[in-house]
Amino acid sequence: MKDFTKYDYILVGAGFYCSVIAERIANDLNKKVLILEKRKHIGGNCYSEIHQETGIEFHKYGTHIFHTANEEVWAYLSRFTKFNGYYHQVLTVYQGKVYQMPINLETINAFYQVNLKPFEVDEFMKKEHEKEFYEDPKNFEEQAINIVGRPLYEAFIKGYTQKQWERDPKTLPASIIKRLPFRKNYTESYFFDPYQGIPKNDFTDIFNKMLDHPNIEVFLETDFFDVWNDIPKDKTIIYSGAIDKLFNFKYGKLEYRTLEFVEEVIDIEDFQGTSVMNYADADIPYTRIHEPKHLHPEREIKGKTLIIKEFSKESDGTEPYYPIGGQVNNELYNKYLTELNHTYPNLIVGGRLGDYKYYDMHHVIEKALNVYQTKIKI
Ligand SMILES: Cc1cc2nc3c(=O)[nH]c(=O)nc-3n(C[C@H](O)[C@H](O)[C@H](O)COP(=O)(O)OP(=O)(O)OC[C@H]3O[C@@H](n4cnc5c(N)ncnc54)[C@H](O)[C@@H]3O)c2cc1C
Incomplete structure (x- = not known):
């Protein structure tokens, strides 16, 4: 003892x-x-x-x-x-094409094949909202459509959310996405915090x-x-x-989502050109691919790369991640x-x-x- x-x-x-x-x-x-x-x-x-x-x-x-x-x-x-001064940017693949996330002006222009200026976005989105808008959004889907309109929702949010929660977004509470980011400019940085990075x-x-x-x-x-x-x-x-x-x-288990990570070594130097790539399509089973070498652009790592596919699952008690x-x-x-x-x-x-x-x-x-x-x- x-x-x-x-x-x-x-x-x-x-x-x-x-x-x-x-x-x-x-x-x-x-x-x-x-x-x-x-x-x-x-x-x-x-x-x-x-x-x-x-x-x-x-x-x-x-x-x-x-x-x-x-x-x-x-x-x-x-x-x-x-810290190494890394700043985080997220991209997403939808139907084989890469877009910026969270949705920003670059995403909107690329998706709709237009060339809007920041001050034109509200007017443009008004047309989407005239087609579909919920005065009292009752679920995740209605709330998301109110923010980004149905086409952007269907492309970038619906499939990803389905994979993340293994549930139809119509059955998820609206409260999950009260603050879905929607940028009317070209800001790419994922976080706005003044201090960020990866430990050197x-x-x-x-x-x-x-x-x-x-x-x-x-x-x-x-x-x-x-x-x-x-x-x-x-x-x-x-x-x-x-x-x-x-x-x-004794009163029951608190529920969590967990993640499964599947590693792959690939015999090329750079697989995706960025540390995290989201996959928005519902028929691609993973939610993201991580390529960790990009977290340290200051390091010289030649040769093979490591990628890690991320799958979202219900936790049966093992590795509880997200409450x-x-x-x-x-x-x-x-x-x-x-x-x-x-x-x-x-x-x-x-x-x-x-x-x-x-x-x-x-x-x-x-x-x-x-x-x-x-x-x-x-
Ligand atoms: C997938 C994922 C990505 C994330 N990405 C980011 C990010 O980019 N930026 C960010 O700021 N945060 C991120 N986070 C959050 C970050 O991981 C947490 O904020 C942080 O780990 C919390 O620290 P903690 O000490 O509370 O818990 P933990 O790091 O989980 O530490 C708890 C420890 O307690 C141990 N333990 C539990 N029960 C027992 C027991 N009975 N006996 C002995 N040991 C026990 C566990 O093994 C564990 O090591 C992410 C989280 C996840 C899940």
């Missing part, structure tokens, strides 16, 4: 949430921390590694691009890495640096639920795993949260699985810094 008495805090999960908190406790409070991580590696879903055959760094759990407008988060992370070394290097401290120990391949009973009851535990698992799913949300899931989450506060007063729960929320990396880092200040340092 492991000796847990020598640590001041036990943290569960070596993703950004617990790694940031561990780093703060070790450096700022000078207290001892143990991180339990059930996977073979640190870094959570941001983990990256070098592909053996091609020497190309790839993000094992999906392409990750760091971006933020939060200066505190940027300053904090910049202590552990430099790699994502995992950030975690190695954060956790490299004599006050921090990490036990890999250790599931918290196998050792929970051995941890003294008065220890503060910071948990970034799934909240429903803490209660053995499905909706009324039933949110009520279930609130039930667990209420019980958590009564049952485990020494447990601080957070991160994307603990809060059952989709967070970007900068959100999680901000949350972790905040929890450290308000619940741990006090």
